Amino acid sequence: MPDAVTPRGFWSRLMFWLLLLVTALLALLWAVPVIWAFVASTRPPSEPLGRGDVWFGSYLTLENYTRAMSLAPFKLYYINTIVIVLMILGVQLITITLAGFAFAHFRFMGKKLLLFFILLQLMIPTTALLAPNFSTIRALGLFDTRLAIAIPYFGSAFGTFLMRQAFLEVPRDLVDAGIIDGCNWLQLLRHVYLPPSKSMLVAFGLSSVVWHWNEFLWPLVVTNSDKSRPLTAGLVRFTQLGEIGAQWSLLTAATLLVVAPLFILFLIFQRQFIQSFVHSGLK
Amino acid sequence: MAPTIVTTRKRKRREPILPYLLILPTFIFVAMFTAWPTLLALYQSFFRQRLNIARFREPTFIGLGNYTALFSDDRFLLVLKNTLIYVVVTAPISIILGFLFAVLINRTIKGIGLARLAFFQPTILPMVSAATIWMFFFTPDYGLWNTFLQYLGYNGPQNWTGNPDLALIAIMIVAIWKNAGYYMIFYLAGMQSLPTDVYEAAVLDGANAWQMMWYITLPLLRRTTLFVSTIAFIGAFQLVDHIFVLTKGGPSRASTVLLYYLWQMRFENQDVGKAAALTIILIIFLLLFTVTNFALSERKEDAYA
Numbered sequence: 221m222p223d224a225v226t227p228r229g230f231w232s233r234l235m236f237w238l239l240l241l242v243t244a245l246l247a248l249l250w251a252v253p254v255i256w257a258f259v260a261s262t263r264p265p266s267e268p269l270g271r272g273d274v275w276f277g278s279y280l281t282l283e284n285y286t287r288a289m290s291l292a293p294f295k296l297y298y299i300n301t302i303v304i305v306l307m308i309l310g311v312q313l314i315t316i317t318l319a320g321f322a323f324a325h326f327r328f329m330g331k332k333l334l335l336f337f338i339l340l341q342l343m344i345p346t347t348a349l350l351a352p353n354f355s356t357i358r359a360l361g362l363f364d365t366r367l368a369i370a371i372p373y374f375g376s377a378f379g380t381f382l383m384r385q386a387f388l389e390v391p392r393d394l395v396d397a398g399i400i401d402g403c404n405w406l407q408l409l410r411h412v413y414l415p416p417s418k419s420m421l422v423a424f425g426l427s428s429v430v431w432h433w434n435e436f437l438w439p440l441v442v443t444n445s446d447k448s449r450p451l452t453a454g455l456v457r458f459t460q461l462g463e464i465g466a467q468w469s470l471l472t473a474a475t476l477l478v479v480a481p482l483f484i485l486f487l488i489f490q491r492q493f494i495q496s497f498v499h500s501g502l503k
Numbered sequence: 504m505a506p507t508i509v510t511t512r513k514r515k516r517r518e519p520i521l522p523y524l525l526i527l528p529t530f531i532f533v534a535m536f537t538a539w540p541t542l543l544a545l546y547q548s549f550f551r552q553r554l555n556i557a558r559f560r561e562p563t564f565i566g567l568g569n570y571t572a573l574f575s576d577d578r579f580l581l582v583l584k585n586t587l588i589y590v591v592v593t594a595p596i597s598i599i600l601g602f603l604f605a606v607l608i609n610r611t612i613k614g615i616g617l618a619r620l621a622f623f624q625p626t627i628l629p630m631v632s633a634a635t636i637w638m639f640f641f642t643p644d645y646g647l648w649n650t651f652l653q654y655l656g657y658n659g660p661q662n663w664t665g666n667p668d669l670a671l672i673a674i675m676i677v678a679i680w681k682n683a684g685y686y687m688i689f690y691l692a693g694m695q696s697l698p699t700d701v702y703e704a705a706v707l708d709g710a711n712a713w714q715m716m717w718y719i720t721l722p723l724l725r726r727t728t729l730f731v732s733t734i735a736f737i738g739a740f741q742l743v744d745h746i747f748v749l750t751k752g753g754p755s756r757a758s759t760v761l762l763y764y765l766w767q768m769r770f771e772n773q774d775v776g777k778a779a780a781l782t783i784i785l786i787i788f789l790l791l792f793t794v795t796n797f798a799l800s801e802r803k804e805d806a807y808a
Contacts, residue, residue, distance in 0.1 A: 235712075243607040247621035250680070253636045254624060256647060260639075271645040315528045322525035331522075338529055341537045343793050347741045348762065348785045351769040351778040352540035352547070375532025405521060434629035436744040437762075441770065452631045456747055459635055468639050475635045479628055486627050490616075494623060497685070498692045 261285070261473040269468050277469075284473035291461070291470075293446050294477055297454035304369050304439075304450055305432045309425055311374045316424070319375075320383025321409050325395070335384075341377035350441050357442050368442040369450065373432065379424050382499075386417035423496035430493075433482055451478040541786065547779035554773035562776070569780035578756060579764070585671055586740070586761040586788075593678045593742075594735040600679065601686030601731065602724075606716065608687075609694045619691075622684035630681060634745035637677045638664070641749070670750045670758035677745050682738070686731045693727035694720065726800070733796040737789055761785050 260269070261284050263277035288294065322328075323335055346353070353372055362368040390413055398412040414421075436452040443449045449457070455478045459471060486493050548569055550562035573579045604622045608615050625633060640648040643661035660666050663673040697720065705715050721728075743763045746752055752759035752767065759767070765785060769778035 239607065240612070243615075243618050246604070246607070247618035250684070251621040251624065252647065253633065253640065253680070254628070256639075257636045269639075269645065274645055274647060274650075315532070318525040319529040322522040326522035328519065328522045334526060334530065337538070338526075338533050341533050343790060344537055344541055344786055345737070345741060345789065346536060348782060348789060349537065349540040349544070351765060351775070351782050352543040353536055354769070355543065356535065356540065372532070372536035375529040375536075377529075377533065377537075380529055430627050434627075436629065436631050436747070437766065440747070441766070452629050452744075455629075455635065456631050459638075459748060466642070471635055471639070475632045479632050482627055483624075486624070487620075490620065493627065494619075494688050497626070498688050 257472040257475055260469050261476050263469040265467065265469055268466075274468075284469045285477065288458070288470055288474040288477060292454060292458045292474070294451070294454065294474070296446055297449060297451045300366055300448060301433060301450040301452075304366050305429050307366070307370045308373045308432050309428055311370075312376050312379055312428060313421065313425065315374060316376050316379030316383045317409070317414070317421070319380040320387055321405075321413060323380070323384040324387035324390075325405075325408070325413070338375070338377045338380055341375070342381075346372050347437060350438055353438075354441055363442060364444040364448050366448050369435075369439045369448070370432075372438070373428075376424075376428075379428070382420055382424050383417065386420040387413050390416055420499065422492070423499035426493060426496035430482060454478075544779040544782040544786075547775055548783050550776050550779075552775040554775060556773075565776070569776045570784075573777060573780055573784075581756055582759050582761060582764045585757070585759060588671065589675060589678075589760050590736060590739040593675045593682070594732065594739045596675075597679045597682040598686050598728070598731055598735050600683035602690050602728075604683060604687040605690035605694055606720075609691060619687075622687055624684070625681045626685040628681070630742065630744035631748055633681055634677060634748035637673075637680075637745070638749055641673055664750045664758075665754055667754050667757040670754060673749060674746055674758045674760075677749070678739065678742055681745075682735065682742075686735060689727055689731050690724060693724045697723055729796060729800050733793065736792045736796075740785065740789060740792075761788070 256275070259275050262280045262282070263269070263284070264279060264281050265283055265287065267277040319338070323331065357363055357368045357371075360368075362371065394412055395408065398408050403411065434452065435450075436456065439450050439453045440456070443453055446454070455474055458474050547562070549564060549566060551559055551565045551568060552562040553559040604618075608618045608622070637648075640646050641663040643649065646661075648663065649657075649661045660669060663669045701719055701723075702715060705719060710718070740760075741762060743760060743766075746758060746760070746763050750758040752763050761781065762785060765778055765781040768774050768781055772778075
């Protein structure tokens with residue numbers, strides 16, 4: 221370790237190492253649940269956990285994963301989750317780009333009022349509206365479909381606001397040059413506004429995927445069968461199956477099945493994930 | 504000549520409706536799934552309607568009946584109390600821990616990325632997955648949480664999710680564990696954009712690390728704190744997924760919070776009227792927190808000017 225990093229003086233050096241130790245301990249503490257889940261999921265099912273014996277079994281196995289897959293239709297849950305997440309993402313990217321562009325580029329009557337109306341969604345989160353929204357889904361005849369889970373999120377106040385901010389950052393000169401060159405609005409959007417705003421779109425997209433992959437309450441309310449049930453709702457059903465009981469190796473395997481794709485993506489693109497969460501959080 | 508004139512004219516006339524068309528899709532979805540349900544809930548909250556009782560299946564107007572019934576019901580008052588404890592405890596503790604984590608890892612040391620990873624990873628886990636893992640941790644006798652506490656000298660009751668005095672605390676622990684790392688990244692981003700010359704001046708003036716954190720870092724990060732507080736408090740009202748896995752609101756409603764109660768009211772009791780009233784109450788809470796935050800941030804803005 222270079223000297224410049226380590227502070228001089230005995231006490232400050234002691235402090236430095238102490239803080240490092242605290243950091244390491246806290247980090248370990250925070251990571252224990254996931255680490256334990258991973259270890260426990262590889263434990264042979266024939267060796268149940270007991271007092272003082274909750275980590276490794278006598279050998280490593282993937283048996284719990286295959287058993288979990290055979291006890292519940294996780295493959296179907298995967299497809300449902302992926303379809304729902306992509307459906308939301310696909311529609312959102314279009315709606316927020318168009319709306320953000322309208323708010324950033326044009327002057328028109330009632331612009332402030334319309335923006336305020338859309339930003340209502342930030343003040344009254346969709347989660348809180350599950351009871352009346354359920355009635356709407358019923359009335360639309362969408363109950364127990366994947367579309368029912370996705371449709372409330374097709375318009376995003378948050379994304380619209382983010383894209384508006386990103387588009388407002390685009391230099392006016394560039395836009396004027398585009399107009400003089402005879403670009404129509406779609407060309408302006410595609411060649412002038414979108415290229416410098418791509419990182420914002422990616423940031424929003426990543427957090428949207430994580431958010432909807434993990435969502436549970438709304439899918440629980442509007443699904444009633446495996447044909448539309450996503451991973452989260454499927455997992456909770458699985459944990460409550462009578463024959464599962466306290467088979468922790470099996471439960472952790474099922475849990476990790478739900479988590480795995482996002483978690484692996486996250487480990488690979490850690491920086492982008494964290495960036496996107498910061499971006500999509502900051503105004 | 505003539506056709507060009509027509510097209511330019513057409514264009515000019517069409518231009519004014521273009522922005523409205525671009526906003527239309529977003530507008531429709533917000534209208535359908537934010538504005539309309541809010542109004543619908545307000546309307547339904549004035550009616551008695553229970554879908555599982557034949558004579559109450561059709562809505563009857565009862566004015567504020569649902570609200571007065573709720574506020575004179577001990578179960579609801581307990582739920583309100585639980586909700587306030589849940590929000591007022593988990594949000595600040597998660598924020599403080601998030602700040603602490605950010606301070607601890609805002610250094611350029613090899614391997615510090617691992618700590619950041621450890622603190623942040625609960626953020627991307629689904630809450631129901633996290634809760635399933637914690638369900639084991641809270642298991643009496645051999646669950647890791649109890650083992651850990653025994654090392655620390657704890658001898659109290661062990662059935663964290665089944666004990667009325669502990670269930671809400673268990674729910675709060677999981678919420679804090681899940682969210683601290685999320686708030687950390689906002690503080691980290693804030694800290695990395697702080698001016699370094701202030702610190703250099705402070706070092707010259709002989710300030711120690713504690714003073715610098717207290718008198719420079721925290722005040723400069725006030726905007727971050729305000730923002731994080733808003734999302735933390737509003738988020739806490741909505742964070743109930745783990746209750747479905749860990750306690751189901753029990754035992755005897757000890758860990759039932761507002762949104763979970765709302766779900767029970769609508770989908771277990773089939774009480775549309777009361778669920779609507781609860782929706783309105785929840786919205787009022789959320790708006791109160793948002794408006795307070797706006798007011799606070801405006802005031803802080805004035806203080807700078």
